[in-house]
Amino acid sequence: xxxxxxxxxxxxxxxxxxxxxxxxxxxxxxxxxxxxxxxxxxxxxxxxxxxxxxxxxxxxxxxxxxxxxxxxxxxxxxxxxxxxxxxxxxxxxxxxxxxxxxxxxxxxxxxxxxxxxxxxxxxxxxxxxxxxxxxxxxxxxxxxxxxxxxxxxxxxxxxxxxxxxxxxxxxxxxxxxxxxxxxxxxxxxxxxxxxxxxxxxxxxxxxxxxxxxxxxxxxxxxxxxxxxxxxxxxxxxxxxxxxxxxxxxxxxxxxxxxxxxxxxxxxxxxxxxxxxxxxxxxxxxxxxxxxxxxxxxxxxxxxxxxxxxxxxxxxxxxxxxxxx
Amino acid sequence: xxxxxxxxxxxxxxxxxxxxxxxxxxxxxxxxxxxxxxxxxxxxxxxxxxxxxxxxxxxxxxxxxxxxxxxxxxxxxxxxxxxxxxxxxxxxxxxxxxxxxxxxxxxxxxxxxxxxxxxxxxxxxxxxxxxxxxxxxxxxxxxxxxxxxxxxx
Amino acid sequence: xxxxxxxxxxxxxxxxxxxxxxxxxxxxxxxxxxxxxxxxxxxxxxxxxxxxxxxxxxxxxxxxxxxxxxxxxxxxxxxxxxxxxxxxxxxxxxxxxxxxxxxxxxxxxxxxxxxxxxxxxxxxxxxxxxxxxxxxxxxxxxxxxxxxxxxxxxxxxxxxxxxxxxxxxxxxxxxxxxxxxxxxxxxxxxxxxxxxxxxxxxxxxxxxxxxxxxxxxxxxxxxxxxxxxxxxxxxxxxxxxxxxxxxxxxxxxxxxxxxxxxxxxxxxxxxxxxxxxxxxxxxxxxxxxxxxxxxxxxxxxxxxxxxxxxxxxxxxxxxxxxxxxxxxxxxxxxxxxxxxxxxxxxxxx
Numbered sequence: 113x114x115x116x117x118x119x120x121x122x123x124x125x126x127x128x129x130x131x132x133x134x135x136x137x138x139x140x141x142x143x144x145x146x147x148x149x150x151x152x153x154x155x156x157x158x159x160x161x162x163x164x165x166x167x168x169x170x171x172x173x174x175x176x177x178x179x180x181x182x183x184x185x186x187x188x189x190x191x192x193x194x195x196x197x198x199x200x201x202x203x204x205x206x207x208x209x210x211x212x213x214x215x216x217x218x219x220x221x222x223x224x225x226x227x228x229x230x231x232x233x234x235x236x237x238x239x240x241x242x243x244x245x246x247x248x249x250x251x252x253x254x255x256x257x258x259x260x261x262x263x264x265x266x267x268x269x270x271x272x273x274x275x276x277x278x279x280x281x282x283x284x285x286x287x288x289x290x291x292x293x294x295x296x297x298x299x300x301x302x303x304x305x306x307x308x309x310x311x312x313x314x315x316x317x318x319x320x321x322x323x324x325x326x327x328x329x330x331x332x333x334x335x336x337x338x339x340x341x342x343x344x345x346x347x348x349x350x351x352x353x354x355x356x357x358x359x360x361x362x363x364x365x366x367x368x369x370x371x372x373x374x375x376x377x378x379x380x381x382x383x384x385x386x387x388x389x390x391x392x393x394x395x396x397x398x399x400x401x402x403x404x405x406x407x408x409x410x411x412x413x414x415x416x417x418x419x420x421x422x423x424x425x426x427x428x429x430x431x432x433x434x435x436x
Numbered sequence: 437x438x439x440x441x442x443x444x445x446x447x448x449x450x451x452x453x454x455x456x457x458x459x460x461x462x463x464x465x466x467x468x469x470x471x472x473x474x475x476x477x478x479x480x481x482x483x484x485x486x487x488x489x490x491x492x493x494x495x496x497x498x499x500x501x502x503x504x505x506x507x508x509x510x511x512x513x514x515x516x517x518x519x520x521x522x523x524x525x526x527x528x529x530x531x532x533x534x535x536x537x538x539x540x541x542x543x544x545x546x547x548x549x550x551x552x553x554x555x556x557x558x559x560x561x562x563x564x565x566x567x568x569x570x571x572x573x574x575x576x577x578x579x580x581x582x583x584x585x586x587x588x589x
Numbered sequence: 590x591x592x593x594x595x596x597x598x599x600x601x602x603x604x605x606x607x608x609x610x611x612x613x614x615x616x617x618x619x620x621x622x623x624x625x626x627x628x629x630x631x632x633x634x635x636x637x638x639x640x641x642x643x644x645x646x647x648x649x650x651x652x653x654x655x656x657x658x659x660x661x662x663x664x665x666x667x668x669x670x671x672x673x674x675x676x677x678x679x680x681x682x683x684x685x686x687x688x689x690x691x692x693x694x695x696x697x698x699x700x701x702x703x704x705x706x707x708x709x710x711x712x713x714x715x716x717x718x719x720x721x722x723x724x725x726x727x728x729x730x731x732x733x734x735x736x737x738x739x740x741x742x743x744x745x746x747x748x749x750x751x752x753x754x755x756x757x758x759x760x761x762x763x764x765x766x767x768x769x770x771x772x773x774x775x776x777x778x779x780x781x782x783x784x785x786x787x788x789x790x791x792x793x794x795x796x797x798x799x800x801x802x803x804x805x806x807x808x809x810x811x812x813x814x815x816x817x818x819x820x821x822x823x824x825x826x827x828x829x830x831x832x833x834x835x836x837x838x839x840x841x842x843x844x845x846x847x848x849x850x851x852x853x854x855x856x857x858x859x860x861x862x863x864x865x866x867x868x869x870x871x872x873x874x875x876x877x878x879x880x881x882x883x884x885x886x887x888x889x890x891x892x893x894x895x896x897x898x899x900x901x902x903x904x905x906x907x908x909x910x911x912x913x914x915x916x917x918x919x920x921x922x923x924x925x926x927x928x929x930x931x932x933x934x935x936x937x938x
Contacts, residue, residue: 149922149924150916150922150924150926150927151729151730151916151917151922151924152729154917154922155922156830156921156922156923157830157921158830159826159829159830176920177920177921181832182830230624230625231624233624233642234623234624234625237641238626238641238642239641239642239726240642240726240727240728240729241729242729256726256796302533305533306533310532310535310536310537310538311535312535313533313534313535314534314535314536314573315535316535317534317535325646325655325839326655326835327834327835327836327839327866328834328835328869329832329834329835329836329920331834332832332833332834332920333832333834333920343488345869345870345871351488351492352488353576353850353852354848354850354863355655355656355850355852355861355863356655356656356863357576357577357656357852359495359574359575359576359577360495360576362574363488363491363492363495363574366487366491366530366531366534367487367488367491369530370487370526370527370530373526381920384920385832385834385836385920387645387836387840387918388625388645389623389624389625394534395530395534398529398530398533398534399526399530402525402526402529402530403526406522406525406526407522420522421519421522421523421526424515424518424519424521424522425518426508426509426518428508428518428521428522428525429525430508430521430525430545432524432525432528432529432543433524433542433543433544433545434502434542434543434544434557434560434561435544436553436556436557436559436560496854576852
């Protein structure tokens with residue numbers, strides 16, 4: 113532990129203070145936040161209901177997964193620790209009537225990105241990592257007989273590196289650095305991919321779909337996937353096959369991305385959850401670009417903006433249609 | 437039924453009941469000739485189209501998919517086709533971005549009085565799909581689609 | 590371990606040994622793919638990545654594939670034609686399997702073996718040789734030792750390789766393994782080598798204790814506690830963060846639930862077997878509409894009960910082999926070891 117108070121442990125303390133106050137004043141029955149995981153490189157969601165458990169709450173670069181995912185149809189008053197992307201999910205969930213604004217006390221935390229644990233494990237040659245210490249700019253990894261220092265920024269999730277909303281867009285209290293730099297909105301990755309030939313692009317999709325084991329962790333980790341019956345589970349008729357047959361897997365990912373068009377808040381929880389390293393957000397990125405270009409919309413930024421597929425304009429583009 | 441032994445495109449055409457289906461019917465009663473490539477499925481409104489219909493058609497071996505509805509402003513249900521237009525734009529872009537051949541999935545507006553227009557749309561779509569050849573990218577392999585090791589020897 | 594069932598393989602002989610296996614068999618082993626280690630088919634000796642942790646997927650994938658065609662049918666001119674599984678082919682070598690995954694296959698052998706004798710599993714299993722690689726440096730996620738296995742255990746393996754630095758000690762774990770040891774590439778061991786191997790094994794086991802794990806109290810105690818605490822509210826707390834995905838079951842070396850589906854076209858189709866997961870909501874969804882396991886709580890609890898109570902009780906079988914995959918890959922880091930500790934510590938109300 114470094115001698116000066118690491119700004120992340122400072123944030124952990126502020127979160128705990130806020131939580132204590134909320135529980136004491138009865139403003140929240142549960143605090144949904146993050147705690148230390150059971151292994152190095154892991155953090156995980158936690159549900160705090162008593163003051164004696166408040167010490168469990170932490171803030172660090174392992175607070176991956178989007179805790180807004182626990183909100184749909186949840187009853188009662190709750191506080192939620194939200195990073196930028198989580199807060200955007202809250203906006204969308206409120207708009208979709210999955211939770212009400214006055215149920216929530218939002219502890220907003222400007223986020224400096226989450227660490228890609230699979231990439232770190234690969235960097236360490238899959239050797240057993242005994243200890244991982246996170247510092248402001250670096251990540252120190254210790255195996256049984258070696259130590260390696262990595263540049264923290266370099267080992268963030270690619271999605272986090274491209275984050276355009278690190279600061280929560282909605283909150284009741286904002287702790288930490290309110291002036292965090294965000295990446296510029298940039299869809300050049302979509303354009304670059306689009307420059308490949310159709311065969312190359314399809315080959316990429318086939319390659320990624322081939323890794324998928326249909327565990328549905330992506331879907332279940334996503335805050336916006338809360339349908340009581342998912343389209344893959346419908347059996348009358350069986351629209352999508354349940355095996356790992358490639359066309360079925362491709363249809364699953366295409367359609368899930370499509371169902372998220374204009375709703376996906378780019379939190380990356382899907383990719384964080386995926387054990388097989390599938391490039392899930394490749395599809396979402398294209399839809400984000402189109403939703404911005406065609407309908408001038410960005411998900412999760414305003415409680416007043418209607419989701420693009422829930423509305424229309426009389427002059428919406430239709431030059432793509434057949435005009436004989 | 438065409439029995440030339442030569443491949444002819446199979447195109448699934450989702451036509452909205454009030455406009456496009458009626459337009460197709462008018463083409464028929466007017467004896468307007470157009471390629472016998474389409475297999476028509478009548479839906480109440482173009483807004484009813486779920487992308488699953490399009491994807492399932494491709495999986496089951498359709499070489500192309502056409503979805504046709506009322507002109508904007510003329511939807512029998514007032515706004516169904518407006519919602520559809522947004523969905524179609526995003527879906528077409530997404531499929532083509534991921535490498536599906538451009539021109540396999542097409543959308544059109546055809547009204548109930550536009551028999552000739554309907555024929556022209558089918559001609560254009562059929563020509564496009566014929567040029568692309570048989571579809572195989574999203575086709576589900578039945579049987580033999582599994583990736584199990586025992587099929588490797 | 591004795592001089593009767595253990596031999597030496599010099600490290601520079603390994604490549605030749607693997608190339609020999611590849612000539613007449615299909616070989617599977619740990620392979621490096623992007624950021625992941627995957628257990629997959631290898632085409633050459635240097636395609637294998639040895640001595641680096643454990644693979645994301647387990648060896649069960651080979652014998653019990655996630656998607657497997659049972660048969661295909663076709664409405665032909667002469668009636669319905671059926672293609673069953675194809676005839677006997679090359680042998681399978683599962684190389685570099687970790688002791689935990691090898692132990693997991695013992696359960697699968699029982700489930701798919703007598704008395705039902707699943708032909709799809711059995712046919713592959715009969716021509717499979719399991720060559721394991723011991724874990725000299727177990728990972729903090731590993732808890733095989735606490736759950737009846739061990740980092741250098743040959744249980745479930747035909748051969749076990751133990752890395753001694755300049756050479757491997759190769760131990761037979763079965764009659765098939767004893768036969769394989771007759772290959773002239775293996776040299777005689779001596780007492781000094783066996784002693785060194787003993788030290789490596791002891792140090793490996795010690796390191797698991799030092800990681801703070803210790804014995805998690807698996808065994809009869811946990812089975813009885815689980816039974817007593819079935820309706821305890823502790824499960825609400827334990828399962829609150831569970832996402833209900835299938836990662837734990839799919840990556841698990843012992844999980845074996847499956848579904849059988851017909852995928853039919855107009856005149857041809859196939860019957861396939863695919864993995865299923867008790868964590869999915871439809872798993873116990875009945876035709877009446879009733880679901881006796883309606884939420885993640887009941888489903889997660891079921892997994893723990895099945896692995897740590899029912900399987901050991903009903904057949905003295907390892908329901909969990911301590912590989913730790915569910916611990917590291919669970920998106921919310923739900924840790925089965927902590928579940929065991931909480932259950933063990935809980936006073937029944």
